[in-house]
Amino acid sequence: MSKDMTPAEYMQQQGLRKLFYVSSRHYHRNSRGLSSPTPEQKLVSAAKTFLLKNGTILLPEVKRATVESDENFLNSILSHAEDIELNLYSLPDWKKPIVDLAESLFTENTSSHDIWNGYRGYAIAAAGMVDNFKWDNLFSKTWEVQKQNNYVRETFRKILKNYASSLPAAFKELAEAEIFFSKAKPCYAARGAIYSQYVESGFLTLKTARKIRSDASSDSSVAGLKSLVENKEKYFNYDDLLLQFTDSKYDDVIILLADTLPDYLITSLMGTESYHGKRRVERRLEQIEADKEANKKAALEGQLEVSNV
Amino acid sequence: MQTGTQNLEIVPEEVQEDVMSEEEVVNYLTAVGVNSSQRQYDETAKKMYQAYLELPLSTLVNAWEHLNDQVKIAILNSHLEDFKRWIKGASNV
Numbered sequence: 001m002s003k004d005m006t007p008a009e010y011m012q013q014q015g016l017r018k019l020f021y022v023s024s025r026h027y028h029r030n031s032r033g034l035s036s037p038t039p040e041q042k043l044v045s046a047a048k049t050f051l052l053k054n055g056t057i058l059l060p061e062v063k064r065a066t067v068e069s070d071e072n073f074l075n076s077i078l079s080h081a082e083d084i085e086l087n088l089y090s091l092p093d094w095k096k097p098i099v100d101l102a103e104s105l106f107t108e109n110t111s112s113h114d115i116w117n118g119y120r121g122y123a124i125a126a127a128g129m130v131d132n133f134k135w136d137n138l139f140s141k142t143w144e145v146q147k148q149n150n151y152v153r154e155t156f157r158k159i160l161k162n163y164a165s166s167l168p169a170a171f172k173e174l175a176e177a178e179i180f181f182s183k184a185k186p187c188y189a190a191r192g193a194i195y196s197q198y199v200e201s202g203f204l205t206l207k208t209a210r211k212i213r214s215d216a217s218s219d220s221s222v223a224g225l226k227s228l229v230e231n232k233e234k235y236f237n238y239d240d241l242l243l244q245f246t247d248s249k250y251d252d253v254i255i256l257l258a259d260t261l262p263d264y265l266i267t268s269l270m271g272t273e274s275y276h277g278k279r280r281v282e283r284r285l286e287q288i289e290a291d292k293e294a295n296k297k298a299a300l301e302g303q304l305e306v307s308n309v
Numbered sequence: 310m311q312t313g314t315q316n317l318e319i320v321p322e323e324v325q326e327d328v329m330s331e332e333e334v335v336n337y338l339t340a341v342g343v344n345s346s347q348r349q350y351d352e353t354a355k356k357m358y359q360a361y362l363e364l365p366l367s368t369l370v371n372a373w374e375h376l377n378d379q380v381k382i383a384i385l386n387s388h389l390e391d392f393k394r395w396i397k398g399a400s401n402v
Contacts, residue, residue: 007361008339008368014354015342043337046327050334057334 016061019047020076048080055093062097066104074101074122082125089129101126105138116145118155128162136170139163147186152193164197172203180211191215192223199227202234209244218250225253229260243268251276258284332371340375347380362387 005013037045051058058077065073078101081088088094104110105123114120115138127133138159146156164171175198179191195212198204204212204224212224225245232238242261245253246268254277258269266288269281329337346358361369362383369384376384385392 007357007364010353010357011339011342011346011361012335013342014346015338015340018341018345019338042327043329046329047334047337050329050331054331057338 012057013061016051016058017073019044019051020061020073020080045080045084049084049086052077052081052084052086052088053091055091059093059097066097066100071119071122075125078122078125081129087129088126089131098126098129102130102133105141106134112141112145115159116142116149116153116156118153121155124155124158128158133162133166135159135163135166143190146190146193150187150189152189157193160193160197164201168201171197171201175203176208180208188215188217188220191217192220195220195224196227199224200231200234202231204228204235204241206237206240206244209241213245213248213253218252221245221248221250222252222256225256229256239265246272250274255280263288336371337375340372343372343380344375344377347377347383366391 055062061073062077064070078088089098101123105115105120105127110120110123115124124138127135127138142156142159146152175194179185179194185191195215198208199212209224209228212221215221215224228235228238228241235241239262242257242265245257248254248257251274254269254272254274258266258277258280261269266281266284269277272278272281343358343361346354346361349355349358362380366384366388373381
């Protein structure tokens with residue numbers, strides 16, 4: 001606290017710190033349709049928005065928080081900016097502070113474990129606002145940690161997504177060199193994350209689909225298949241790619257296929273040896289039959305109505 | 310003519326964020342700071358809280374609507390003579 005601060009200035013500073021220590025998440029969850037925000041939540045959000053758009057009051061505190069690595073305060077600011085879709089980097093006063101926050105990810109004080117564990121969420125959010133941020137460098141820094149962990153942190157997924165979209169060719173090369181066509185592969189969770197992104201980026205071929213189907217982990221294989229189902233519009237040969245998985249040895253893969261294969265491909269699972277898969281296929285076939293019957297009945301009733309008019 | 314029932318889609322309520330002026334934001338921040346300082350134990354916060362309560366009422370009134378009840382009572386106590394005079398004046402009207 002500055003020594004010559006008046007009581008009113010002191011209270012304003014305390015208010016600022018308090019305002020950005022309170023999570024804004026509840027308000028924004030509510031704003032997505034769960035329930036209406038209270039007048040107090042609306043007031044908090046409006047005050048935060050004003051302070052972000054007019055940096056004069058907030059920026060000195062951002063400077064302090066950056067020097068002190070005040071994670072809570074900075075996270076709260078960046079998360080509100082993301083929630084209201086405000087790119088702070090586009091505002092002249094914010095440009096330098098945002099670049100400084102993003103660049104802090106590369107300093108010696110910031111360990112790759114800290115980033116991977118999500119302790120630098122604010123800096124990653126800032127990096128997402130900066131033009132031409134070096135996502136490849138950040139990916140390399142966290143990839144070494146992720147390779148050895150059987151859990152994928154949300155932070156890593158965010159970095160991976162940005163890396164793959166900013167440098168697609170480099171990402172494809174890495175995925176193929178380190179996973180698809182490598183003998184020494186990283187942990188299953190890392191493989192699953194890469195498969196998922198690889199498919200989402202539109203790179204899947206019959207050959208790489210076969211590699212995902214043959215992965216030594218059911219979870220990794222499911223991650224790749226799930227991503228294919230979610231990104232079907234990116235593949236003209238979607239059916240052929242799906243069929244690469246139908247002889248999988250994993251129950252979870254067969255169950256996912258039984259639930260998502262188009263009706264006309266469901267019989268390709270008939271030869272599966274998976275017990276749970278077989279039950280799921282039976283249920284799906286029964287559903288298909290029931291739907292056909294219902295459609296026939298509806299069509300017949302429609303014809304009768306027309307002939308009665 | 311169109312017959313039959315139409316499916317009505319439930320659209321989530323659109324949240325209109327209020328727009329605040331700089332003065333309103335400053336007053337709100339001040340009130341948030343005072344409300345939180347009232348519960349703090351460190352010497353600086355206590356000193357500043359006490360000093361804030363003693364500011365002229367014309368200054369305190371700006372943040373009044375966002376202050377919590379305990380702070381409002383503390384302000385009344387801090388300016389008791391002014392309030393007594395005001396009440397006496399009002400009761401003579």
